[in-house]
Amino acid sequence: MWLFASFFAAIGILATTINVTEAKFDYHCNLTAKGNPKFPDNFSFGVSTSAYQIEGAWNEDGRGESIWDEFTHKFPDMMDDRSNADVAADSYHRFDQDLAALKELKVNHYRFSIAWPRIYPTGDISSKNQKGIDYYNKVIDKLIANGITPIVTLFHYDLPSEIQKFGGFANPLIINMFVTYAIECFENFGDRVKIWNTFNEPIDYCKPGYADANYPPQINAHGVADYLCMDHTLKAHAAAYRTYRSRFYEKQRGKIGMALNSRFFYSHTNDQEAISRGMQFNLGFLSHPIFSKTGGYPPAMVETIHSNSLKEGRISSRLPRLDGKWKEIIKGSADFLGLNYYTSRYIKRASEPMGENPSWDRDYDCDAYPDETWVRGKPFWLYCVPEGLEDILKYIRDQYGNPEVIITENGWSDDGDLEDDDRIHFIKSHMQAALNAVNDGCNVTGYTVWSLIDNFEWQRGYTNKFGLYAVNLNSPNKERTPRKSAKYYRKVIETKTLPSI
Ligand SMILES: *[C@@H]1O[C@H](CO)[C@@H](O)[C@H](O)[C@H]1NC(C)=O
Numbered sequence: 001m002w003l004f005a006s007f008f009a010a011i012g013i014l015a016t017t018i019n020v021t022e023a024k025f026d027y028h029c030n031l032t033a034k035g036n037p038k039f040p041d042n043f044s045f046g047v048s049t050s051a052y053q054i055e056g057a058w059n060e061d062g063r064g065e066s067i068w069d070e071f072t073h074k075f076p077d078m079m080d081d082r083s084n085a086d087v088a089a090d091s092y093h094r095f096d097q098d099l100a101a102l103k104e105l106k107v108n109h110y111r112f113s114i115a116w117p118r119i120y121p122t123g124d125i126s127s128k129n130q131k132g133i134d135y136y137n138k139v140i141d142k143l144i145a146n147g148i149t150p151i152v153t154l155f156h157y158d159l160p161s162e163i164q165k166f167g168g169f170a171n172p173l174i175i176n177m178f179v180t181y182a183i184e185c186f187e188n189f190g191d192r193v194k195i196w197n198t199f200n201e202p203i204d205y206c207k208p209g210y211a212d213a214n215y216p217p218q219i220n221a222h223g224v225a226d227y228l229c230m231d232h233t234l235k236a237h238a239a240a241y242r243t244y245r246s247r248f249y250e251k252q253r254g255k256i257g258m259a260l261n262s263r264f265f266y267s268h269t270n271d272q273e274a275i276s277r278g279m280q281f282n283l284g285f286l287s288h289p290i291f292s293k294t295g296g297y298p299p300a301m302v303e304t305i306h307s308n309s310l311k312e313g314r315i316s317s318r319l320p321r322l323d324g325k326w327k328e329i330i331k332g333s334a335d336f337l338g339l340n341y342y343t344s345r346y347i348k349r350a351s352e353p354m355g356e357n358p359s360w361d362r363d364y365d366c367d368a369y370p371d372e373t374w375v376r377g378k379p380f381w382l383y384c385v386p387e388g389l390e391d392i393l394k395y396i397r398d399q400y401g402n403p404e405v406i407i408t409e410n411g412w413s414d415d416g417d418l419e420d421d422d423r424i425h426f427i428k429s430h431m432q433a434a435l436n437a438v439n440d441g442c443n444v445t446g447y448t449v450w451s452l453i454d455n456f457e458w459q460r461g462y463t464n465k466f467g468l469y470a471v472n473l474n475s476p477n478k479e480r481t482p483r484k485s486a487k488y489y490r491k492v493i494e495t496k497t498l499p500s501i
């Protein structure tokens, strides 16, 4: 752990020397309006959560253990506050409190995830658990009864532990296991759920989980297992998509996408090649195979990783090949692109080898860094860069033939003050970015704040608050209290405009 600790120490030193602006706003976190000040009538506003981060009830009603239960229980030191999500916001027992908040916000949609280990406690169909299915039926029915569209994510990090025992995302068997689980969800919920995300932020579990050993399963095979995890995730996504289209679409008429996270990149020297490389190694990793005309992994990744692999003495590329069959199955396998956007970076080609050998960082060969005028939130990585959202939406429009985009996550974390002006500035400027993009012809149909309520923020535990609603974790009733930002967001939803603060 010393390495990790010294990394944070180094960031701290850097932060003091370049005098990073720590939130408490003035100024930079805003964006100029361009065009129509009103969102289209059919633009959908919502909020997002995920199962492990809010549900609690980790061992109740037949739920199996997930890799995050195992990890937080075995290695509490890996969380900043040694916490876990055994109870969290207790949404499993308190969905009605979440529903009250959703109704108060007047959201059009609610994006939440299904815990695979509630449906199949061991991950396998043989362990099917009706009580888990009943729980999500109740959630979905109550949303619909209140005019709120459910957007369901099938996988948001909480893999059943039993599947990890034989390799998790490093074993191609995950493809068929995921499709079997997806079919179970389509069969049980697809009559009412019409918008699905297969996976949430693959880069964000493949890299920390299989390359950097910070997330479960804590594998340290950088530049090898992280790519394998991405490849199997992509194939599982496409296989689930094709299955839905052939077996369910005719009756259910839903749409399926994947929630991809990415930053946008800028260059101080107008180095377009570095920017392109930044986009190919981030958003492009999974969006190029699905949304580009040519399909396959992005050319910069294919070429670099192949050539580095041969130089390292390997007989083939560390990046799996998408052969003809898979390439075709994957190409076009989404009805929309789910975009999780938080922040951006400047980029330049690295002047010396990056990261470990081999690794994604080494292959990437770029140095990405924040601008010192950007306003920073609580986490060291989160700078407010709303123009990055506008620019990434235009990038998607131009590169991929203007597919539908749903912004599936965007949000700001802080210490949890109820008077959260910083968060209001952040979401206002980012909704402005979305609106500017819509006015510029981008096919953006929805915006989703992360998050409805404070929740378990992975390794940051409960030290970072992302909620429009605060959760009183110390109280037996776990009251949800609206922050100032909740009231602002409600005004946006009511008026479809961005009122001044
Ligand atoms: C939403 O409304 C706009 C016009 O405001 C229209 O061009 C677009 O096709 C509509 N989209 C959907 C998905 O209905």
Ligand SMILES: *[C@@H]1O[C@H](CO)[C@@H](O)[C@H](O)[C@H]1NC(C)=O
Residues within 6 Å of the ligand: 335, 336, 401, 402, 403, 404, 443
């Ligand atoms: C927006 O995306 C939908 C779904 O992919 C597509 O049918 C529609 O033509 C797109 N609209 C525009 C203006 O490109």
